[in-house]
Amino acid sequence: MAIMNIREAISSTLMAEMERDSSIIVLGEDIVGGAGTAGGPEAIGGIWGTTPGLYAKFGADRVIDTPISESAIIGAAAGAALAGKRPVAELMFADFVGVSLDQLWNQMAKFRYMFGGKTRCPAVVRLIYGAGMNTAAQHSQSVYAMLTAMPGLKVVLPTTPADAKGLLTEALRGDDPVMFFEHKTLYGVKGEVPDGEHRQRFGEARMVREGGDATVVACGRMVNFGEKAADKLAADGIGIDLIDLRTTSPLDEEAILDSVEATGRLIVADESPPRCSLAADIAALVAAKAFTSLKAPPQMVTGPHAPIPFARELERAWVPSPQKIEDAVRRALAFR
Amino acid sequence: MAKLKPFPMPKWGIEMSEGTIAEWLVEENRPFDKGTLLTLIETDKITNEVEAEAPGRFVRIIAKAGETYPVGTLLAVLSDGGEASAAEIDAVVAAFKPADSSFEPDTPVPSPAPVPAPAATPAPPPVPDDVAISPAARARAADAGVDVTGISGSGRGGRITAQDVDQAARAPTEPHLAGPYPLSPGGTAFASPMARRLATLHAVALDEITGTGPRGRIRKADVLARLADAAPPPPAPGEITVTPMSSMRRTIARRLTEAKSTIPHFYVRRRVRADRLLALRAAVQGQRPSVNDYLVKACALALREVPRLNIQVHGTEIHRFASADIAVAVATERGLVTPIVTAADQRSLADISATMAALAQRARAGTLKLEEFTGGSFSLSNLGGFGVEQFDAIINPPQGAILAVGTARPEPIDDDGAIRIVPVLHLSLSCDHRAIDGADAGRFMVALAALIEQPELL
Numbered sequence: 113m114a115i116m117n118i119r120e121a122i123s124s125t126l127m128a129e130m131e132r133d134s135s136i137i138v139l140g141e142d143i144v145g146g147a148g149t150a151g152g153p154e155a156i157g158g159i160w161g162t163t164p165g166l167y168a169k170f171g172a173d174r175v176i177d178t179p180i181s182e183s184a185i186i187g188a189a190a191g192a193a194l195a196g197k198r199p200v201a202e203l204m205f206a207d208f209v210g211v212s213l214d215q216l217w218n219q220m221a222k223f224r225y226m227f228g229g230k231t232r233c234p235a236v237v238r239l240i241y242g243a244g245m246n247t248a249a250q251h252s253q254s255v256y257a258m259l260t261a262m263p264g265l266k267v268v269l270p271t272t273p274a275d276a277k278g279l280l281t282e283a284l285r286g287d288d289p290v291m292f293f294e295h296k297t298l299y300g301v302k303g304e305v306p307d308g309e310h311r312q313r314f315g316e317a318r319m320v321r322e323g324g325d326a327t328v329v330a331c332g333r334m335v336n337f338g339e340k341a342a343d344k345l346a347a348d349g350i351g352i353d354l355i356d357l358r359t360t361s362p363l364d365e366e367a368i369l370d371s372v373e374a375t376g377r378l379i380v381a382d383e384s385p386p387r388c389s390l391a392a393d394i395a396a397l398v399a400a401k402a403f404t405s406l407k408a409p410p411q412m413v414t415g416p417h418a419p420i421p422f423a424r425e426l427e428r429a430w431v432p433s434p435q436k437i438e439d440a441v442r443r444a445l446a447f448r
Numbered sequence: 449m450a451k452l453k454p455f456p457m458p459k460w461g462i463e464m465s466e467g468t469i470a471e472w473l474v475e476e477n478r479p480f481d482k483g484t485l486l487t488l489i490e491t492d493k494i495t496n497e498v499e500a501e502a503p504g505r506f507v508r509i510i511a512k513a514g515e516t517y518p519v520g521t522l523l524a525v526l527s528d529g530g531e532a533s534a535a536e537i538d539a540v541v542a543a544f545k546p547a548d549s550s551f552e553p554d555t556p557v558p559s560p561a562p563v564p565a566p567a568a569t570p571a572p573p574p575v576p577d578d579v580a581i582s583p584a585a586r587a588r589a590a591d592a593g594v595d596v597t598g599i600s601g602s603g604r605g606g607r608i609t610a611q612d613v614d615q616a617a618r619a620p621t622e623p624h625l626a627g628p629y630p631l632s633p634g635g636t637a638f639a640s641p642m643a644r645r646l647a648t649l650h651a652v653a654l655d656e657i658t659g660t661g662p663r664g665r666i667r668k669a670d671v672l673a674r675l676a677d678a679a680p681p682p683p684a685p686g687e688i689t690v691t692p693m694s695s696m697r698r699t700i701a702r703r704l705t706e707a708k709s710t711i712p713h714f715y716v717r718r719r720v721r722a723d724r725l726l727a728l729r730a731a732v733q734g735q736r737p738s739v740n741d742y743l744v745k746a747c748a749l750a751l752r753e754v755p756r757l758n759i760q761v762h763g764t765e766i767h768r769f770a771s772a773d774i775a776v777a778v779a780t781e782r783g784l785v786t787p788i789v790t791a792a793d794q795r796s797l798a799d800i801s802a803t804m805a806a807l808a809q810r811a812r813a814g815t816l817k818l819e820e821f822t823g824g825s826f827s828l829s830n831l832g833g834f835g836v837e838q839f840d841a842i843i844n845p846p847q848g849a850i851l852a853v854g855t856a857r858p859e860p861i862d863d864d865g866a867i868r869i870v871p872v873l874h875l876s877l878s879c880d881h882r883a884i885d886g887a888d889a890g891r892f893m894v895a896l897a898a899l900i901e902q903p904e905l906l
Contacts (some may be wrong), residue, residue: 128737131526202520264505274502313638315662316665318637319631319632319639319641319644319645321628322628322629322630322645323626323627323628323629323632324625324626324627325623325625325626325627342628343730343731344727346627346727346731347626347727347730347731348727349625349627349628349723349726349858349870349871350624350625350627350628351626351627351628351629352628353641355641364640366642366661366668367641367642368669369644369667370640371641371642375626409611440662445625446621446623447625448615448618448619448621
């Protein structure tokens with residue numbers, strides 16, 4: 113076991129997998145070095161620092177700096193995947209997935225199905241998402257729910273360094289397009305990472321805390337917030353099952369329903385606006401399949417139905433917080 | 449038109465058959481508010497005040513002060529506030545049938561709750577027109593007499609929903625809390641989280657189970673099926689299975705019979721709040737010590753403070769121990785064993801936790817060495833894991849005392865004058881009176897309670 117942060121887990125996994133499989137290529141804006149730096153040992157490896165040293169090791173054929181054109185990045189990845197490569201495309205800000213939706217939604221997601229299973233599309237798209245860094249309405253959004261709604265895509269959200277390695281390895285070994293969401297505030301999260309090959313199956317949620325009083329379902333940064341809420345609640349003798357979904361497509365329905373059947377209370381924490389959100393999806397799932405187990409209405413902890421503000425204070429007010437998760441658990445417990 | 453209600457002689461308690469009107473405290477046709485004292489009624493036990501449950505007035509008072517009436521007799525006619533004609537009142541009087549007329553005081557039939565006289569249904573406060581409220585919520589508010597002006601609605605723009613009204617109509621409840629559980633071990637088996645939890649709880653090996661979930665994932669149902677298979681088939685009706693006691697069972701039987709029949713046991717009991725201990729434990733990152741590990745440490749430190757309990761009794765000799773060697777009762781398939789955490793007073797909590805885990809594992813595997821379960825200067829037995837509230841244990845000879853611990857159950861405590869509901873542990877200490885006196889036992893419990901209630905000291 114090595115201790116590293118999520119940034120290092122991702123870059124070391126990319127390095128190891130590219131060594132193992134020469135069909136893997138990476139492409140994206142500034143991924144070679146960063147503004148003003150040439151590729152090489154001194155290069156920071158993109159503004160997120162997740163691809164340092166790849167260019168020096170694998171060269172321009174496999175590590176491709178692209179123009180600022182998300183349509184071109186995703187389109188190139190889709191084509192390369194069809195042609196036998198395993199592309200890892202980076203969207204520096206997941207918000208701009210919008211301009212590449214045709215390539216993603218109508219092409220990548222559909223190839224396997226529309227070509228009668230005769231082709232496959234092993235592309236990994238890394239989307240850096242999330243609020244909390246004062247990056248305003250166009251650079252702070254969490255768009256995983258939108259992609260989760262598209263059949264044909266797998267959607268992955270690591271929250272620990274071990275999962276970052278395990279889930280990225282799994283994505284690179286599979287034959288389907290994987291949307292790999294990295295929260296920009298979580299890169300520094302440290303933890304133990306298994307040495308050697310480590311794969312984490314998709315559709316297998318992680319129990320972060322266990323307890324009998326409520327079920328908190330979360331993904332991404334909300335998992336870390338859920339831990340803080342859980343620890344405060346535990347001090348009052350309130351125990352929660354905190355479920356880290358790990359992947360929203362496929363979804364570990366069993367983990368959610370088993371837990372709600374035991375606790376009778378559901379809280380979903382989701383860093384996005386409430387309408388048509390992951391929170392709404394999971395609340396509906398539980399209402400439909402565990403209705404008789406519920407002791408209180410499902411509680412959704414989300415941002416408001418508004419763009420994410422730029423002002424720090426307002427951004428902080430927009431993002432669901434540990435306090436809001438804790439309040440929602442207490443609300444569910446107080447329901448009579 | 450006013451709504452009229454009979455006001456009969458109330459029934460307080462199963463034995464009340466009649467009551468005497470001591471005094472009417474309101475006059476006929478004088479309106480009164482909710483909570484106004486209406487009358488004093490004497491029974492053979494007490495004199496009770498009857499309060500108005502809602503605003504209203506007596507439109508006719510029938511019963512006379514100083515007279516005695518059987519339970520259920522019509523005493524007066526109530527109105528919800530308005531006046532009523534003599535004809536309307538006569539109709540109520542004529543229609544009145546004592547609810548309790550068939551009641552025979554000697555029959556031990558449970559009576560309805562001893563409520564004061566039924567007063568008029570409270571008049572539902574009218575729902576103001578400018579309140580944003582759904583039609584169903586408006587109707588429910590009127591039915592239940594809920595004042596909606598105090599409700600902050602959960603609908604769009606604060607609109608009040610039927611659910612909001614239902615919530616306002618119900619009294620607040622304290623949920624019964626199950627509390628945090630230890631995190632189930634991960635392992636490599638492909639299993640759902642609940643399957644993992646159940647497997648840990650029932651000590652089932654996941655790798656021996658074939659999963660029936662998608663891609664062979666082990667589900668909750670698979671573990672439950674394994675547990676059902678493992679349960680022995682029920683014996684045929686009337687059949688009695690005879691099994692000779694194992695040698696271990698015979699040893700347990702002999703030692704405990706000897707202990708219980710020759711040692712003059714006495715018991716001191718005490719409850720301690722465990723909320724701080726549980727919170728402290730919950731805040732531990734990584735591998736958490738069990739509650740029992742904390743108790744081992746607490747016992748050890750308390751023994752250091754009260755060394756008169758840290759002993760063995762051998763005939764007419766008392767052997768005093770320099771360190772607290774705590775024997776911990778561990779249930780195994782073959783029976784009870786008590787591996788010993790030596791010098792627990794000098795060990796850290798993490799050390800106790802690791803030692804205890806290793807000892808318990810070897811105890812279950814039957815590989816404990818002789819010196820690991822003989823000796824000891826004190827015993828601890830914890831049945832909290834089974835939800836047992838409280839029990840008394842038999843001393844484990846030649847030791848002088850044993851502590852029995854139940855589950856941490858939410859109970860009201862006096863927290864500096866305030867009533868709080870927190871997890872509370874029930875402790876019961878069994879002592880050998882040949883060597884230990886009640887005051888020593890009491891002192892030990894004081895020290896132990898202080899450690900559990902201020903767990904930072906551990």
